Amino acid sequence: MKNRLSQVMPGGRCFFMAMDHGYFQGPTTGLEKPGETIKPLLPYVDALFCTRGALRSAIDPLNSKPIILRVSGCTSMVGKDLADEEVTTSVEEIIRLNASAVGVSVFIGSDYEKQTLKNLSQLVNACEMYGIPVMAVTAVGKELERREARYLALCCRIAAELGARVVKTYWCEKEFDKVVKGCPVPVVIAGGPKCETELEVFEFVSDGMQKGAVGINLGRNVWQNPNPVAMAKALRAIVHESASVKKAYEIFNEGKQKLESHAGRQVLQ
Numbered sequence: 523m524k525n526r527l528s529q530v531m532p533g534g535r536c537f538f539m540a541m542d543h544g545y546f547q548g549p550t551t552g553l554e555k556p557g558e559t560i561k562p563l564l565p566y567v568d569a570l571f572c573t574r575g576a577l578r579s580a581i582d583p584l585n586s587k588p589i590i591l592r593v594s595g596c597t598s599m600v601g602k603d604l605a606d607e608e609v610t611t612s613v614e615e616i617i618r619l620n621a622s623a624v625g626v627s628v629f630i631g632s633d634y635e636k637q638t639l640k641n642l643s644q645l646v647n648a649c650e651m652y653g654i655p656v657m658a659v660t661a662v663g664k665e666l667e668r669r670e671a672r673y674l675a676l677c678c679r680i681a682a683e684l685g686a687r688v689v690k691t692y693w694c695e696k697e698f699d700k701v702v703k704g705c706p707v708p709v710v711i712a713g714g715p716k717c718e719t720e721l722e723v724f725e726f727v728s729d730g731m732q733k734g735a736v737g738i739n740l741g742r743n744v745w746q747n748p749n750p751v752a753m754a755k756a757l758r759a760i761v762h763e764s765a766s767v768k769k770a771y772e773i774f775n776e777g778k779q780k781l782e783s784h785a786g787r788q789v790l791q
């Protein structure tokens with residue numbers, strides 16, 4: 523268990539690259555070809571959060587990162603209720619795919635609260651036997667307004683009490699520290715829809731880290747940005763080097779300029 527956790531959280535901190543969106547949204551913008559999207563970002567992230575289908579079809583087994591396997595699903599954006607999830611992947615398959623951890627969503631307060639908490643509990647029962655950490659994802663489906671401290675603290679604590687080794691939850695503007703303090707296992711910040719500016723992303727990540735989160739699980743705010751590599755470098759600096767927002771923005775701009783001058787040279791050639 524400790525060894526697997528340290529694979530995905532070297533030094534206790536983590537930058538997970540979320541690329542599991544297709545499991546309920548289909549070919550999300552920027553992730554139509556997940557293998558190509560992710561390739562240049564690999565040097566900057568600690569682990570990939572993806573489904574077995576993406577792993578099988580898009581990730582080179584010879585040149586990858588530790589995998590956190592998304593193992594809940596069976597719903598879609600166009601279906602009745604995103605919360606109606608089941609566990610999709612057997613423990614044998616999780617082991618066969620050499621996953622370092624697994625992720626499962628819980629939809630607390632929804633009609634499927636009990637079902638999704640049972641998914642988590644049963645997955646913990648199966649995975650603990652083999653030393654595989656389970657990350658609970660406190661999901662809100664389409665009800666994004668639920669992302670406030672009191673609700674998130676409740677979700678994180680319940681997930682940890684049921685045996686999650688890590689909890690992924692949303693950052694919130696007010697009292698995020700209370701969310702982290704009430705959770706006895708490491709808290710990882712989820713992304714959410716793409717922010718208007720890069721600074722906004724750096725600000726919420728930096729605030730969340732200062733308030734006790736151990737890292738991030740971000741997708742769209744990285745690979746939907748026109749400069750995904752520069753974004754990844756800057757976010758890595760916040761997570762692993764405690765870089766300030768200002769420093770992160772400098773790193774982002776440096777990365778962006780390098781790319782622009784490289785593109786300029788290519789045009790001249």
Ligand code: R5P
Nearest residue numbers: 540542659713714740741742
């Ligand atoms: C939830 O677990 C999702 O499937 C994503 O992993 C999560 O929302 C992070 O991705 P994004 O930063 O694009 O929201």
